[in-house]
Amino acid sequence: MQNNPPAPRWGSDYLASLMRHIGLEYVALNPGASFRGLHDSLVNYLGDEAPRMLTVLHEEHAVAIAHGYAKVTGRPMGAILHANVGLMHGSMAIFDAYCDRVPVLVFGATGPVDTARRRPWIDWLHTSKDQGALVRSFVKWDAEPASLEAARDAVLRARQIATTLPQGPAYVCFDSALQEAPCPDAPTLPVLERYQPPRPPGISDQLARETARILYQARRPVILAGRVSRDEQDWRRRVALAEHCGATVLTDFKVGAAFPTRHPLHGATPGYFMGPDGLAVLREADVILSLDWVDLAGTLRTAFGTDTAPAHVIQASLDQTLHNGFGGEHQGLTGIDTYLMCDPDAYTAQALAALPALGAPRWTPRDIPTTAPAPRDDADGPDGIPLTVFARAISAYLRRNAPACLVRANLGWPGDAHPFEHPLDYLGYDGGAGVGSGPGMSVGSALALKGTDRLPVAVLGDGDFLMGVTAFWTAVRYGIPLLAIIANNRSFFNDEVHQEKVAMVRDRPVENKWIGQRLETPEVDIAAMARAQGAQAWGGIDTLAGLERVLDAAIAEVRAGKVAVIDVRVGREYAPAMANALKRGD
Numbered sequence: 001m002q003n004n005p006p007a008p009r010w011g012s013d014y015l016a017s018l019m020r021h022i023g024l025e026y027v028a029l030n031p032g033a034s035f036r037g038l039h040d041s042l043v044n045y046l047g048d049e050a051p052r053m054l055t056v057l058h059e060e061h062a063v064a065i066a067h068g069y070a071k072v073t074g075r076p077m078g079a080i081l082h083a084n085v086g087l088m089h090g091s092m093a094i095f096d097a098y099c100d101r102v103p104v105l106v107f108g109a110t111g112p113v114d115t116a117r118r119r120p121w122i123d124w125l126h127t128s129k130d131q132g133a134l135v136r137s138f139v140k141w142d143a144e145p146a147s148l149e150a151a152r153d154a155v156l157r158a159r160q161i162a163t164t165l166p167q168g169p170a171y172v173c174f175d176s177a178l179q180e181a182p183c184p185d186a187p188t189l190p191v192l193e194r195y196q197p198p199r200p201p202g203i204s205d206q207l208a209r210e211t212a213r214i215l216y217q218a219r220r221p222v223i224l225a226g227r228v229s230r231d232e233q234d235w236r237r238r239v240a241l242a243e244h245c246g247a248t249v250l251t252d253f254k255v256g257a258a259f260p261t262r263h264p265l266h267g268a269t270p271g272y273f274m275g276p277d278g279l280a281v282l283r284e285a286d287v288i289l290s291l292d293w294v295d296l297a298g299t300l301r302t303a304f305g306t307d308t309a310p311a312h313v314i315q316a317s318l319d320q321t322l323h324n325g326f327g328g329e330h331q332g333l334t335g336i337d338t339y340l341m342c343d344p345d346a347y348t349a350q351a352l353a354a355l356p357a358l359g360a361p362r363w364t365p366r367d368i369p370t371t372a373p374a375p376r377d378d379a380d381g382p383d384g385i386p387l388t389v390f391a392r393a394i395s396a397y398l399r400r401n402a403p404a405c406l407v408r409a410n411l412g413w414p415g416d417a418h419p420f421e422h423p424l425d426y427l428g429y430d431g432g433a434g435v436g437s438g439p440g441m442s443v444g445s446a447l448a449l450k451g452t453d454r455l456p457v458a459v460l461g462d463g464d465f466l467m468g469v470t471a472f473w474t475a476v477r478y479g480i481p482l483l484a485i486i487a488n489n490r491s492f493f494n495d496e497v498h499q500e501k502v503a504m505v506r507d508r509p510v511e512n513k514w515i516g517q518r519l520e521t522p523e524v525d526i527a528a529m530a531r532a533q534g535a536q537a538w539g540g541i542d543t544l545a546g547l548e549r550v551l552d553a554a555i556a557e558v559r560a561g562k563v564a565v566i567d568v569r570v571g572r573e574y575a576p577a578m579a580n581a582l583k584r585g586d
Contacts, residue, residue, distance in 0.1 A: 005045060008186045012037035012179035013045045014148050015155075021189045022159045024051040024078045024105070026069070026447065028062035028474070030089075031055070032082020034109035034126055037179030051078055054447075054478055057470035059086040061440040063093030063169075065474065066104045068407065068444025071256065071427045074230060076103040076162050077444070083110055083126035087134050087171075092434055096441075097169045098138040099329040100431025101227055101319070103162040105155075106139070108173035113146075117177050131173045137326030142171040148178070149187045156195045164197040165343050166227075166292075166318050200343035201318070208350035211289075211314055211338055215351065216358045218287035221247040222267070222311075225258035226293035226344070227319075230423040234345040238291075239263065241348050244355045246362030247289070250278050253409070254294055256428040257420035265363060269416040272429070279303045285311045291344035292317040297332030308335035316340040316347040329432075380543045384489065384569035389544055391417030394459065394485060397551045404455040407445040408438050410487040411494060412573060413459060424454060435492075436467030439484070443475045446482035455558060456481065462488040462519060462526065469529050475563045476534035483558045484535075486526055487570045492517045496572070530565035539567040 008014040015038055019027065031039060042053050056062045059081050066077035081090045087108055097104045111127035112118050118127065128134075132142035141161045143154035151174060158170035202208070215221050223242055228234060238259055242249050248267035249259045259266055268278035282288065282303040288311045290296050296315065297307045304310070315336045323330040340347055355361075380386075385393075395418035398404040406418060406426045420426050427445055430437040442458035449456045465486050475482050491514065499513035527539025536557045538550045547568055554564040 005047070005049065008045065008183045010037060010041065010179070011148055011181045011183050012041040014183050014186045015151060015174060015179065016041035016046050018152055018155050018189065019051050019078060019107075020046060020049055021192060022155060023192070024076070026054055027051045027078035027080055027107070028054040028056050028065045029080035030057065030059050030062060030082065030086065032086055032109065033122070034083040034111055034176050035080055035107075035174065035179065037176065038080070038107075038109065038174065054474055056440075056474050059089035060093045060436070061443070061468065061471040061474065063090045063097065063104060063106060064437050064440025064468070064471065065444035065447065067093060067097045067100065067102050067430070067437075068427075068441035068446075069448045070097075070102045070104060070444075071100075071441070072230065072405075072424065072445050072448035074103075076105045076159065078105045078107060080107045080109075083108070084128045084131055084134065085126060087131060091135055092432070093437060093440065094135050094169050094171070095138045096430045096432035096434060096437050098140075098431070100428075101166045101168055101322075102431070103167040104169040105158055105162055106169055106171045108171060109176055109179070110144070110173055112177040113175050114177060132171055135171055137324065138169075139171045140168040140322065142173070144173040144175070146175065146178070148183065151178070152187050152189070156190070160195055160197050165200055166322055168322060200346045201341070202346040202350050203340050203342045205350065205354070207340070208347070209354040209357075211340065212351040212354040213358055214287055214312060214314065214338070215245045215247065215289060216355060216362070218245070218247075218312075220284050221245050221287040221289065222281055222285040223247045223249045224288065224290045224293040224296070224299070225249055225251050226291050227255050228258050228291055229345050230256060231345070232423060234348065235259075235423045237345070237348045237352050241352050241355070243363045243365055244352065244361040248281050248285075250274070250281060252294055253413075253415050254429045257423055257426040258291075259420075261416075261420045264366070269414075271415045272411065274299050274302055275415075282309070285309075287312045287314070289314045290316065291348065292319060295331040297334035300334055301332070307332055312337045314338040314340065316342055316344040318343060381571045384542050384571050385544055385547065386571045387412045387487070387573055388414050388417065390487065390547070390568060390570050391459075393544055393547055394418070394457070394551070397555065398455070398457060401455050401555055403453060404457055405445070405449060406459070407442050407456050408458040408460060410459050410461040410464070412461075412487060412489075412570070435461075435464050438464040439468035439471035442482060442484060443471050443480060446475060446480050447478075450480055455555065456483065458482065458484045460484055460486055461493075462486055462490065462524070463492045465526060466519075466524060466529070470533060472530060472535050472563055472565065473533040479561055480563070481558045481561050482563050483554055484530075484563075484565045486565065486567045488526060488567050489570050489572045490519045490523060491572060492519070493572055526567040527565065530567075533563075535563040535565045537565040537567070540569070541566060542569040
């Protein structure tokens with residue numbers, strides 16, 4: 001391994017060393033001529049030095065892998081996209097990372113900006129005057145530097161901005177001519193510590209005391225734990241805050257684990273939409289604290305029929321700093337009584353520090369139950385394993401093989417099937433609510449967990465798997481252990497529910513809802529597609545007993561460093577909260 005590579009001879013040598021300098025451990029890419037110089041430098045100039053290059057089979061996977069990696073580590077990974085065409089391929093994954101508020105450093109390249117230096121045909125197709133315009137609405141910042149000095153500053157700035165809260169992707173595009181030009185005098189690489197993101201912002205101690213008093217004096221306080229960190233200390237602080245105030249906590253399945261779901265103060269089953277139990281808790285609240293809750297307005301509207309609540313609403317979030325007019329990921333506008341423009345975890349720490357002066361804890365900690373109901377032995381259904389039985393069987397194996405990380409769950413996963421007792425027990429959804437992100441993000445999360453004792457497990461829908469299956473090739477190629485369990489209902493079932501609603505409203509045949517949705521005649525051989533990527537795979541599992549037999553073998557393969565995929569036929573159904581929400585149009 002080269003600890004001190006020689007002075008860079010080419011512009012791309014310098015760019016590669018710059019990526020190493022900012023601490024990137026990996027860059028994922030699908031090869032492209034526009035960054036052929038950078039590709040050469042990663043291979044032949046840096047050699048074994050970080051960042052390690054991961055080859056992917058589609059540009060969307062490059063960004064999705066970086067997204068999944070950041071969900072575990074909180075640190076950015078690099079994704080390199082070929083010219084405008086690769087950026088277009090990767091744009092959905094960039095949108096997901098933006099909506100999920102996750103740091104990803106996306107590096108692009110373009111044919112020579114100088115038209116006199118372009119090769120006929122291809123360089124003209126792969127050159128854009130303003131390539132960043134393709135994604136500018138859903139990245140935090142972008143740049144197209146014209147010199148190595150400008151590239152140095154752009155990369156440093158991109159890293160700083162991407163990792164500043166609220167986090168998100170940034171895009172830097174390198175002219176191919178700049179990459180391939182000689183580098184007689186490389187710009188100096190500055191001390192990285194002087195280009196760090198700012199510390200997470202808090203609020204004044206006085207305001208922290210005032211809001212802590214509002215929480216502590218409330219009769220029925222509720223905490224909505226939304227987009228918060230994976231840090232264990234932050235997790236413990238959230239628990240302590242709830243216990244001191246005697247607050248009921250509600251969590252969201254769209255984001256990672258935020259509070260122990262078996263804790264007596266956890267008020268309702270988490271879901272993609274708020275279920276009846278959670279709505280009942282909200283309606284009884286006199287104070288509601290939102291810790292960067294995703295779609296606060298929609299949640300309150302579902303509970304109260306309006307975007308405001310009769311309770312005193314406190315919002316701790318920096319998300320407003322990213323809102324623009326492009327899309328609606330910022331969700332609806334809601335009435336807030338106390339708006340705290342700060343990091344929700346920083347606020348939790350400040351409020352917790354202020355509470356002892358207000359009085360003793362209102363709730364006494366006691367043991368948290370850790371058992372879960374076992375799946376029924378006789379619960380196989382006519383069209384596959386019912387989702388509740390399927391999920392609880394998987395949960396039993398996750399707990400038996402703890403510690404495990406549910407890196408992804410399918411849309412029908414029941415929120416109460418598996419307990420969350422640690423911030424890495426569950427990583428949440430993809431941010432943008434598209435289809436096809438699951439495989440790539442699962443591989444990225446498994447990459448970040450590689451070498452730890454956590455078993456990475458992804459439960460994916462069949463449609464999600466089929467759109468992103470080739471991401472598993474990258475996991476096999478680089479020895480990234482991962483267990484993927486496919487909840488195969490042979491349908492794009494989400495839209496069956498929508499078609500049912502439309503048919504009912506229009507008084508048309510509900511029995512036609514499956515047309516254009518089902519993945520049948522022929523059925524796709526999911527296990528064969530997984531084996532084609534080099535994974536170990538089992539298919540045609542349609543009974544609980546069969547699933548349990550295969551899980552033992554699959555987990556053993558993953559513990560041995562392999563990628564394992566299990567195709568399981570499940571019932572065509574949703575968890576109740578999801579089905580009710582879709583039918584009422586949420």
